[in-house]
Amino acid sequence: MHNASLLIDGLHKNKEQSLIAVYRLYNRKLLLFATRYIKVREAAEEIVADSFIKMWKNRHLFPSEEKLQAFLYICTKNACLNYLRKPVLEDPLESILNTEFDLAQDVDVYTKMVHAELIAAIYQEVEKLSERQRAVFYMSFLEGLTVEEISQRLGVSVDVVYANRSRALAILRAHFKFNNSALISALLYTFLS
Template identity: 40%
Template sequence: MVPSNIIPELNQGNQKALRTIYKLYGRQLLFLANQLIKNKQASEEIVNDVYLKVWDLRDKFETTNKLKAFLYIATKNSCYNFIKKANNKVSFEDVEDQFNLICKDHGVLEKIIRAELFGRILEEVAKLPEKQKEVFCLTYLEENSVEEICHKLGINANSVYVIKSRALSSLRKALKMYDSDYIFPTIITIQYFLNSLNK
């Protein structure tokens, strides 16, 4: 949930507001950057630089939607600059035009949607009943086998399948605004993303 006072606080130069914004969107932006450039260290640097840009422009943002658009656009542009070794910069005034261009670039738009879904999945996983959360994380985030999960949790294989099915069903219901075809592939993508962070 985005705090209602986050934009006024940011406008006034409150660094705590910037930290809150980082917690809200940082993982999604890192996910997006990693999807675009496949480079963990560069992705982290890009996202950090984007937040420095937000701080420099802190008095320009009027709504959370404009802030969010800027975050994604700046991340996308920085990734393209990294790939092309260019030095183009995104300015606050470019945001609306840039966003319209992104919407026409289906490849980038799909990655942004998946980045959003990535953040939403992690939020909803945290809300699952404890056993469902454990089985989901052990299965999809830590890539344990059913046998390994049985051993760790002291349950049988049938219970693992039932609990996993219930967890996925809960996530699908919570994320019904998204195309169901995105959900499972994005969970798989999260596995590779988290694995890359551990390398």
């Protein structure tokens, strides 16, 4: 859990640690967002890194984390459009500092932003699995391997695969708080086929 005002306060005091915290908090989300515009991963990573540099240059101007977040997203969007050679007139700083400003007004950007944040949130659940549980989960759910194939691939017994699957299921079930999500049923299914 981060504390929003602490983050802003740290930026105002020029603390690099706060920049790093912002990076950890937003880097993946901004990358997910940027790849909604441009498909080249390396370009998206460069653009997002630039957004953090621009953010740092203006670090004294953000009154709240909400404005900081909006700035990062708008910067990234503009850079993506530039990359696609589409004209951009908007100055992100001017936009967010305007009291009338409401990111939700821009349907396209807002949709992409919520989408990115949602995917990051869903993926966080998967990241709670241990590495081995995740490996088993991926091989079954994403690659469609059978238990025997997974056990061969990992060089462990079928029982160990079952054990890790049981743990992965238990954890995902707990986080998704219900029993019939596509994720869970898919995981069950791949282990029964």
